[in-house]
Amino acid sequence: QVQLQQWGAGLLKPSEILSLTCAVNGGSFSGYYWSWIRQPPGKGLEWIGEINHSGSTNYNPSLKSRVTMSVDTSKDLFSLKLSSVTAADTALYYCARGTGTLPGTYYYLDVWGKGTTVTVSS
C-alpha cells in the first residue's frame, strides 16, 4: 500500500521560500506524476503542478514564475519550492500521486499525503 509522507516548514514570513518534501513509501517511484495541490482555508483545491521520476515538470501558469519542483530518485522523494510567498499562499498543501503517464491511460490523483499547513504571516 503506497503512502505519501510529507513535511516542511509551517510558518513563513512574506518573501520567504516555501519548501515541502514528500516521501513515497511502499510503491514504485517511476511511472507516475508526483503532484502538489493546495487548499486555502475554507476554500477549494488548486492544482500547483507535477513532476515525473525523470524530472519533467508541468506547472500551473498562475504560479509558474515562483514554483520549482524536483525529485530525488535515490530516496523516492519529491519536493516543492515556492518563492516570494505572501499571505495569499497560506494554505494546506497536499502531495499526491497522479496516474496516466502512459498513452491511452487516464490521469487521476489516487494517493494523497495528509497535508501540511503553511501559514505566511509577518
Place this chain on the structure above:
Amino acid sequence: DIQMTQSPSSLSASVGDRVTITCRASQSINNYLNWYQQKPGKAPDLLIYAASSLQVGVPSRFSGSGSGTDFTLTISSLQPEDFATYYCQQSYSSPRTFGQGTKLEIK
C-alpha cells in the same frame, strides 16, 4: 485554462435520498473528468475517474456520467458517511483544474 463549474455549491439532503451533483467544463474535455470526496480535516479521496469508472473500493451507490462539457455525480442512496464536499477535476489539459466544490450537508 479550462474552467470547471459545479452546481449546486451546497446541498442539503437526508439519509436515503438520491443526490446528483453537476460539473460543467468551459470547453469539451471528452471524458477526462474525475470526482473526489473530501471530509473535514482529511485529504480528498478519489471516487470516479474517466467520468464513469469507479475507483477500487468505492461503494457502488456512487456513479458518474457525462462527456464533452457536462458531467454528473450521483449518489443513489445517501449514507451518513457521504456527507462531505465533492470536487470535480478535469484531466484533459494542463493546468488540471478543479471545480469549486459542492458541500453536501445533512437536512
